[in-house]
Amino acid sequence: MILSDADYTAISHNGAPYEIFDNPGPFPQNIDATDAVNRERQVAEHKGEIKEYEMQLLAMSWARKAIVAAVDECWLSEIKSPHVGFNHLTPFQLLTHLESVGAQLDFIDVTELQAELFAPWDQVEAPTSMFERQDKIEKQLVKAGIPAQAELRLALARTWFEQTGEYDIALATCDTLPAANRTLPAF
Numbered sequence: 001m002i003l004s005d006a007d008y009t010a011i012s013h014n015g016a017p018y019e020i021f022d023n024p025g026p027f028p029q030n031i032d033a034t035d036a037v038n039r040e041r042q043v044a045e046h047k048g049e050i051k052e053y054e055m056q057l058l059a060m061s062w063a064r065k066a067i068v069a070a071v072d073e074c075w076l077s078e079i080k081s082p083h084v085g086f087n088h089l090t091p092f093q094l095l096t097h098l099e100s101v102g103a104q105l106d107f108i109d110v111t112e113l114q115a116e117l118f119a120p121w122d123q124v125e126a127p128t129s130m131f132e133r134q135d136k137i138e139k140q141l142v143k144a145g146i147p148a149q150a151e152l153r154l155a156l157a158r159t160w161f162e163q164t165g166e167y168d169i170a171l172a173t174c175d176t177l178p179a180a181n182r183t184l185p186a187f
Contacts, residue, residue, distance in 0.1 A: 002063060002091045002092050002095055003018075003092070004092070005017040005018075020056065020090075021049070021052055021053045021056050022053075023053055024046060024049040024050055024053055027043070027046055028042070028046065031043075060090060060091060061087075063091035064086055064087070064089070064090075064091050064094060067091055067094045067095065067098075068086055068094070071098060075098060075101055076094065076097065076098070078101075079094075079097055104144075105140065105141075105143070105144040109144070110141065110144055110146060113137050113140055113141055113144075114141065114146070116137055117134055117137045117138065117141070117153070118152075118156060120160065121157070121160040123160075123164055127157070127161070127167075130157070131157075134153060138153075150183065154182070154183070158171065158174075
């Protein structure tokens with residue numbers, strides 16, 4: 001619902017793409033009226049298909065509402081229908097639109113992201129959380145054309161960790177690695 005078929009296949013380890021169910025419609029007219037057992041099976045299958053379809057509609061509605069609530073409506077105003085709002089769009093279409101209109105960063109955004117990326121570590125945040133947060137920021141900067149600065153990030157993190165005195169053993173272990181292996185994931 002919110003991923004392309006290629007992305008879904010990649011995260012599901014080459015599983016089948018997610019299928020959006022079609023509305024099963026009213027009860028089929030070609031029911032076997034002569035066999036009561038077969039008729040009941042057909043009725044049960046149709047009810048199950050309706051339930052799956054309704055659950056999918058509910059999930060799509062929830063995801064759509066969550067996306068609309070999470071962003072300023074000005075980003076979605078050009079695709080909002082005056083009659084049905086955003087109900088004519090799938091969550092994937094909303095996200096694709098947001099990526100197309102909001103993907104460009106101006107120099108102020110880039111400056112703010114760089115300041116956040118290199119803001120001193122507060123020692124309350126876990127180091128792994130800090131690295132994950134910095135990774136997200138760096139991905140945004142790379143999209144904006146700013147090259148990744150892994151060496152600078154590693155040097156800053158090492159400085160912050162040395163100042164605390166709590167990571168001396170980990171830093172000593174890192175020092176024993178060959179220079180080529182002293183990377184953020186190894187750190």
